[in-house]
């Protein structure tokens with residue numbers, strides 16, 4: 001499989017180059033030159049195949065000649081080494097729980113797949129790959145955990161001091177080894193700005209090989225297709241499911257749409273958004289206007305200009321009416337989010353995190369208008385990651401799982417820097 005840059009279809013590279021580069025040199029996102037159709041029988045076989053086999057078959061056409069089959073198989077086995085249960089909430093709504101991985105967020109899957117791929121590519125060239133990532137909380141933890149101990153990789157995380165939760169901070173700063181955490185006196189935008197500046201710094205780029213691990217990387221994006229198939233493998237209802245996806249940068253839902261194009265039976269998608277509603281407006285009007293982000297309870301979705309929107313356009317040949325047939329969208333307020341967490345706990349004893357609650361509310365609204373249909377929401381985070389909102393809604397204290405108890409006792413190790421690029425660079429160079 002070749003990948004082209006959305007900015008220029010003539011730029012074509014293989015999986016390895018695209019995964020190592022992150023973004024195309026012209027600044028465009030990479031996109032596969034075609035979407036493979038799954039072979040006949042794969043969908044019916046989903047129920048009897050194990051998850052590694054499912055993941056391997058989905059990703060093989062994308063990874064192509066960039067690694068050996070047995071390497072890809074091992075990458076998949078390690079990536080999927082936790083549970084993806086489909087939990088029934090009530091007769092019409094199920095939750096695909098994607099938060100049983102090491103950092104309790106769905107980003108674990110994509111980050112683990114990416115880290116193992118980059119590990120293999122570094123060894124093929126006997127070269128060191130450095131990963132730079134700015135985080136507002138969740139991404140950094142998933143990336144740190146995924147890359148920890150992966151040979152040939154070194155990770156540098158920038159996070160805003162005092163602006164991530166205690167659990168998130170420990171997830172970023174307690175690994176040691178090949179993971180280095182820079183604690184920045186500033187906010188997330190400062191962290192992001194310094195990472196962007198580093199990638200533009202020719203002197204630095206010549207010193208070592210750097211890549212980024214954010215959600216625009218094809219290895220992270222495309223591997224997310226696997227859990228949509230794992231959901232269908234557990235689906236026992238007659239109706240083809242409607243799927244509701246809590247969306248911020250739209251990498252997750254775009255992976256689901258890609259799996260559907262390959263042949264996965266999904267009736268309809270709902271892009272579940274919080275007050276950041278640029279996509280909801282697009283579905284309503286056909287016009288896309290990016291906005292500045294608004295802070296909400298579901299803060300991992302506080303994105304005003306979703307970077308994977310362009311990939312959704314590309315997947316549907318920029319035809320608004322084709323998109324609208326398959327995808328609808330809802331924008332859910334903080335009040336509704338809180339109310340949903342409360343009601344679902346009271347009625348069904350099921351605890352939603354704020355992101356999953358946005359997806360639940362959106363799905364419920366859709367099902368009210370479409371009688372007889374049933375749906376799945378993607379549970380993207382464990383409620384313990386957002387204790388303030390959830391405890392406030394359900395009126396009781398959450399019990400932290402053992403992994404969280406353990407990480408809170410570990411010692412934080414971070415490098416304090418100011419929000420000045422030169423200060424960051426000087427400290428970074430010490431590790432190169």
Ligand SMILES: *Cc1c(COP(=O)(O)O)cnc(C)c1O
Nearest residue numbers: 247248249250251252300380381
């Ligand atoms: C990142 C994140 C999202 C948004 O996913 P996108 O792929 O960016 O749309 C939703 N929920 C949680 C908990 C997240 O961490």
